[in-house]
Amino acid sequence: MPKPTKGARMGGSAAHEKLLLANLAKSLFEHGKITTTEAKARRLRPYAERLVTKAKKGDLHNRRQVLSVITDKSIVHTLFTEIGPRYENRPGGYTRITKIGNRRGDNAPMAVIELVEALTVAQQATGEAEAATKRSAKDAEAKNQAEETQAEDAKVDVAKGDEAKGDEAAEESKDA
Structure with a gap:
C-alpha cells in the first residue's frame, strides 16, 4: 500500500x-x-x-x-x-x-x-602549510620591525653623540 x-x-x-x-x-x-x-x-x-x-x-x-x-x-x-x-x-x-x-x-x-x-588528508596538509607560511610571515615581520627599531635607536644615539660633540667644541672655542 x-x-x-x-x-x-x-x-x-x-x-x-x-x-x-x-x-x-x-x-x-x-x-x-x-x-x-x-x-x-x-x-x-x-x-x-x-x-x-x-x-x-x-x-x-x-x-x-x-x-x-x-x-x-x-x-x-x-x-x-x-x-x-x-x-x-x-x-x-x-x-x-x-x-x-x-x-x-x-x-x-x-x-x-x-x-x-x-577535511581530507590533502586538505589538512594544505591547511597546515598555509598556517606555517602565515607563522613564518609574522615571525619575519616581527624580526624586521625589531631591526627597524634598533636602527632608529642607533640613529638617535648617533644624533645625540653629534650634538654632544658639537656642544663640547663650542665650549672649547669659548675657552680659547
Missing part, C-alpha cells in the same frame, strides 16, 4: 516531486552546493543524506538503488568513490542549509544547500 511521503508536497503530482528531488540531488552531488528555495532545500536534505548513507555502504545493492534514483552513472560513480568515503566516519549530517535572503523577482525565501566538507 503506498504511504504518503514525509514533508510538505512541492506542488504538482507525486511523480513530478520525485523527479524534482532526483534532479536537485543530482545537481548537489555534481556541484557540491546549489542555490534553491528554502522549501526545496528542506525537502532535499533527508533525501540526499539517505543517498550518501547508501554510498557509504558501497555494496552493489545500494549502488543499484541509487542508480534507480539518479540515472547519471558518472555522478553515481563520484558519489560512491569520492563523496561516500569522505563521510565514512561521520554518522549523519552530510549537508548544510544556509538562508541567503529572498529572491528578487517573486520574493521567495532562498537558501544554499551544500555538502559539509570533511
Whole structure:
C-alpha cells in the first residue's frame, strides 16, 4: 500500500516531486552546493543524506538503488568513490542549509544547500602549510620591525653623540 511521503508536497503530482528531488540531488552531488528555495532545500536534505548513507555502504545493492534514483552513472560513480568515503566516519549530517535572503523577482525565501566538507588528508596538509607560511610571515615581520627599531635607536644615539660633540667644541672655542 503506498504511504504518503514525509514533508510538505512541492506542488504538482507525486511523480513530478520525485523527479524534482532526483534532479536537485543530482545537481548537489555534481556541484557540491546549489542555490534553491528554502522549501526545496528542506525537502532535499533527508533525501540526499539517505543517498550518501547508501554510498557509504558501497555494496552493489545500494549502488543499484541509487542508480534507480539518479540515472547519471558518472555522478553515481563520484558519489560512491569520492563523496561516500569522505563521510565514512561521520554518522549523519552530510549537508548544510544556509538562508541567503529572498529572491528578487517573486520574493521567495532562498537558501544554499551544500555538502559539509570533511577535511581530507590533502586538505589538512594544505591547511597546515598555509598556517606555517602565515607563522613564518609574522615571525619575519616581527624580526624586521625589531631591526627597524634598533636602527632608529642607533640613529638617535648617533644624533645625540653629534650634538654632544658639537656642544663640547663650542665650549672649547669659548675657552680659547
